[in-house]
Amino acid sequence: MTSTNGPYADTRDMYMAHTMFRREFSLMPGLVRDVAVGDAERVQIVSDHIEFVETILHHHHDAEDKHLWPKLQAREPVSAAGIVRVMEEQHAEIDRIGTEIADAMAAWRRNADADSRGTLADALDRMNLLVVEHTALEEERILPLVEKCVTAAEWDLMIREGGEDTPPEILPLILGMMMYEGDPELIKDIVSGLPPKQGPAIEDIASQAFASHSKRIHGTSTPPRSTGF
Known part of the structure; x- marks a missing residue:
């Protein structure tokens, strides 16, 4: 190796x-x-x-x-x-x-x-x-x-x-899609590594972006989780 x-x-x-x-x-x-x-x-x-x-x-x-x-x-x-x-x-x-x-x-x-x-x-x-x-x-x-x-x-x-x-404008949605079933400790680590001007606010923005998108696509802000399949 x-x-x-x-x-x-x-x-x-x-x-x-x-x-x-x-x-x-x-x-x-x-x-x-x-x-x-x-x-x-x-x-x-x-x-x-x-x-x-x-x-x-x-x-x-x-x-x-x-x-x-x-x-x-x-x-x-x-x-x-x-x-x-x-x-x-x-x-x-x-x-x-x-x-x-x-x-x-x-x-x-x-x-x-x-x-x-x-x-x-x-x-x-x-x-x-x-x-x-x-x-x-x-x-x-x-x-x-x-x-x-x-x-x-x-x-x-x-x-x-x-x-x-x-495109930067869709990054919060991608993060929110991953956060939905993500490990809270990992999410905390990811957020802590972002530039200070984004910081903790990105977590709320990402969650809201996913909830809105999911409501439009799946009819609910809380779609079935992967463990349910």
Whole structure:
């Protein structure tokens, strides 16, 4: 293993992100199937939400592809080789299904009909199963390797670059989506690391942003949690 200078990565934020993805993707097929045929306004609302979460996932995976897999393969070649290959294959399959979703969603936006709705919901079912499988495997096999060979500074760089193309105005919503089921101690640590002008206020802003968004998407500010699936 290539030596690095610690401290090593605190991966708790990855668990929090994974929980958010599992929750939101688990809810998506039902959201789509519940939209009435011809309700173009609701089609737009639900489609925008799906596109939003998928974009977050895409940036998340891009950051891993760029920063994480090469380090693990260089520093833990025996332990990492097989599992990194699986991670890359799963990322590619998620991208493939993501293209299916985008195509089905474009048709649904145009037509708001039952056929395009069903095609989209079926694709989201497949995406949900893969997201659950992928995040669970990453937590079981990848994160323990990260915690012993990727430094905190390298991890923080990956997180920063993963979000650098994100418009600042939607950062509170993303944080709120993760905070909803997040570890309170971790949330406190994240907030304490923000610039002083954001500080504790961002916690309330993020919570309010998620509650408002969730009310619009799920009909409640407290949607089912990932543990309920």
